[in-house]
Structures are given as structure tokens and as C-alpha cells.
Amino acid sequence: MLRLVHETATLRLARPFRISGYVFETAEVLVVTLDDGTHRGRGEGAGAYYLGDDLANMQRQIEEARGTIEAGITRDALRTAMPAGGARNAVDAALWELEAAQAGVPVWRLAGLGSEPQPIVTTFTIGADTPDAMAASARDYAEAKSIKVKLTGELPLDLARVAAIRAARPDIWLGVDGNQGFARADLAALIDGLAQHGVSLLEQPLARGAEAELDGFRSAIPIAGDESLLTLADVAPAKGRFDVVNIKLDKCGGLTEGLLMAAEARRLGLGVMIGTMMATSLGTAPGFVLGQIADLVDLDGPALLAEDRQPGVVYRGGMLYAGPEVWGSGQHTPA
Structure with missing residues (x-):
């Protein structure tokens, strides 16, 4: 029992x-x-x-x-x-x-990883604000190698936000997240503007339920599905609509399902991304395991908190590391 x-x-x-x-x-x-x-x-x-x-x-x-x-x-x-x-x-x-x-074995070994997890590059997310404020936030993430920008569906303003961030940080990988805020009619202008600023990923531009509107759409920037893709059952229908599957353990119900989703995405030739809701280090550590086999990692939840639980994950040099002391060490843990 x-x-x-x-x-x-x-x-x-x-x-x-x-x-x-x-x-x-x-x-x-x-x-x-x-x-x-x-x-x-x-x-x-x-x-x-x-x-x-x-x-x-x-x-x-x-x-x-x-x-x-x-x-x-x-x-x-x-x-x-x-x-x-x-x-x-x-x-x-x-x-x-x-x-x-x-x-008596660590979680990463149970999960079938071939070697001990290593630090991985993670995006750091900038919430929607004025272009100047967002550019300042990008500069504050001085060590970041990868930044993701939250957009709101306000097309001219959103492109001004991206332009300001790119001007502040010409060195970084840059992605944007529409969080369902755009209409199909916005996409051509949005993607053209994003491409001009070296954006490498557009996440969930359309509302959940509007996935069919992407049928036949050709984008110069890879499009990731987030809110549209919850569980393993959603991965196969993503083919031809999305280029990348954003797996979040709070959507799919855990690392067990997440690993199945990643395997199915690979089988279909889709990219694998691991994201997060708001979480402490305890909630982030399972995603770090899946992040070892992902193309893109967006696990900055603890970095957005006023206070994290300890021991916590480590962010250093734009990288994330969740050590065995955080979760899943495989050592004896008294009940």
C-alpha cells in the first residue's frame, strides 16, 4: 500500500x-x-x-x-x-x-537516457510590455543564449516589441509566443515581420480549435503547437500543421506521457520542445529529464519566481541544470 x-x-x-x-x-x-x-x-x-x-x-x-x-x-x-x-x-x-x-537508480536511467543529464540551453521568457521595457528585460538577461517573447496579437505593436528586443540583443536565438492571440489573416504579415528580425520560432499563433486553418499554410519560420497539442493523441494530427510539438507535463499529465509524445513526434519528423507552466524547481526537474532529448528547451519557470524551493535548479551562462539533489536521485528517501 x-x-x-x-x-x-x-x-x-x-x-x-x-x-x-x-x-x-x-x-x-x-x-x-x-x-x-x-x-x-x-x-x-x-x-x-x-x-x-x-x-x-x-x-x-x-x-x-x-x-x-x-x-x-x-x-x-x-x-x-x-x-x-x-x-x-x-x-x-x-x-x-x-x-x-x-x-536505487536515478530517474534518468529509468527513463532510458543513455548518459547522465547535462546542463542544457533554456530560453528565458519576456512577458508582454512596452517595446522599451521588453528591450530592457532582454538586456537584464545578460547571460541568456535564448529568449522567448510573449506577444498579444497587436500586430504593429508586437513587431515593434520584437524589433526592440533584437536591437538590444542581436546575439541571441529569438522565438515568439502568440498564445492564441492572432487570426489566420494576420499570419503572412506577422511572419514576414518576424523573419526580418531573425526570429527562429513562432509558437501557437492561432486559437486552440483553429488548427485546420494551418492546413496548406507554408511558413518561413517553424510553427510550434502548444495549446493545440495536449497529449499523445494530438501529436499525429499535428503533422502538416505544426513543425514543432511543445510538450508541457502539466498539459499531458506527466513525464511518462511526455516521453511517448517525444517519441511519436520524432517518428513523424516533427521537432520536440519541452515547456513549462509556472513551477518551482520540483516541478521543473522532470522536464529537465525530457529536455535531454529535446530540440528546444523552455524551462525558466523558477527564474520567474520571487522565491523558489530549495535545493533548486541552477541557471548559469544561459544554461539549466537540475541536479540529483532536486528530484529523482534514486537514493534512499525516508518516508
Whole structure:
């Protein structure tokens, strides 16, 4: 038998974070602990705000599944026992860490990685603001090698934002995230303007549900699907519409599903990106494992917080590293 405990935490952001249609100042997460009387596993889930997957929903889902989980459940069985989302992500992460502790091997080895995880380049995200303020933020990320910019669907203003950031940081890889804020009629002008400023990725320009509008569209910049691509079932239909699959563990329900999505994307010739909702280092560490096999990594959640949990991930020289002390070491972890 397992014992399941869950609690909540409110994360304060270092500053308000604006995207298309939403401003974040805090984020609530669900923290799950599983123990078998000897070992324990931990996981954190934030859910997806645009799906209504809030704290109350996550708590309800986990209580509905409590009996099944505590009776003993595999990570594969969890994929059908709970719906995809933040609660399942938290439980899945706890099962990975628990299994690693029971086996005495680190999570990365259980996940089938061929070698110990290494630091990886991650994007640092700039929320929507005035062009001057966003350019200042880009300069503040002095060590960043990769920056992602939140746009709002205001086409002339958005292009001015990108131009200001590119002028401030001509050296970086630059991507933009539309967060569903644009219309199909905007795309040609948007992509032409972005290409002029050396933008390398356009993420989720159209609303979830409007994916068919990308059929036959040819873009000079790779387009990534985020809100449109939640779980493994969404990867195959992405072919011909998106070039890159943005996997977020809070959308798909955990690292177990995320690894399956990455494998399917590779099979279809699509790029693999790993992203995050607002998260502490505990919520970021499973994504770091998947990030070892991704083309693009966007795991800056802890960098946006006023305070992270400790021990935490390390950001240095534009790179991210989640050491074994953060999560999933495979060492004995007392229950």
C-alpha cells in the first residue's frame, strides 16, 4: 500500500507576467508525496489555466483517484486512471521518484537516457510590455543564449516589441509566443515581420480549435503547437500543421506521457520542445529529464519566481541544470 499526501502552495512571481489575454502575478500548485513506508516520491503540478485545470479541479481529481493510487499503481496505468492535467503530472512525478528510490537508480536511467543529464540551453521568457521595457528585460538577461517573447496579437505593436528586443540583443536565438492571440489573416504579415528580425520560432499563433486553418499554410519560420497539442493523441494530427510539438507535463499529465509524445513526434519528423507552466524547481526537474532529448528547451519557470524551493535548479551562462539533489536521485528517501 502507498500513502498519498497532497498539499498546496502559492507561488509569487518576481513581477507581473503578461501574455495574450492573461496576466499572472501568482500561481497555485499541487504538491504530491507518495510513500511506501520506506521510500518516498514527490511531484508538483500547476495545471493549465486555459483548460480550467485549476487547483480545485486538481484536488478533486486526486481525491477521486486516491483509492486506486494508494492500492498501488504503475505509471502506465495512471495514464488511464486519471485524466491528463496537473494532478496526474504531480502523481506521475511522485511515482517516478518513488520507483527510482525503490530501485536505487536515478530517474534518468529509468527513463532510458543513455548518459547522465547535462546542463542544457533554456530560453528565458519576456512577458508582454512596452517595446522599451521588453528591450530592457532582454538586456537584464545578460547571460541568456535564448529568449522567448510573449506577444498579444497587436500586430504593429508586437513587431515593434520584437524589433526592440533584437536591437538590444542581436546575439541571441529569438522565438515568439502568440498564445492564441492572432487570426489566420494576420499570419503572412506577422511572419514576414518576424523573419526580418531573425526570429527562429513562432509558437501557437492561432486559437486552440483553429488548427485546420494551418492546413496548406507554408511558413518561413517553424510553427510550434502548444495549446493545440495536449497529449499523445494530438501529436499525429499535428503533422502538416505544426513543425514543432511543445510538450508541457502539466498539459499531458506527466513525464511518462511526455516521453511517448517525444517519441511519436520524432517518428513523424516533427521537432520536440519541452515547456513549462509556472513551477518551482520540483516541478521543473522532470522536464529537465525530457529536455535531454529535446530540440528546444523552455524551462525558466523558477527564474520567474520571487522565491523558489530549495535545493533548486541552477541557471548559469544561459544554461539549466537540475541536479540529483532536486528530484529523482534514486537514493534512499525516508518516508
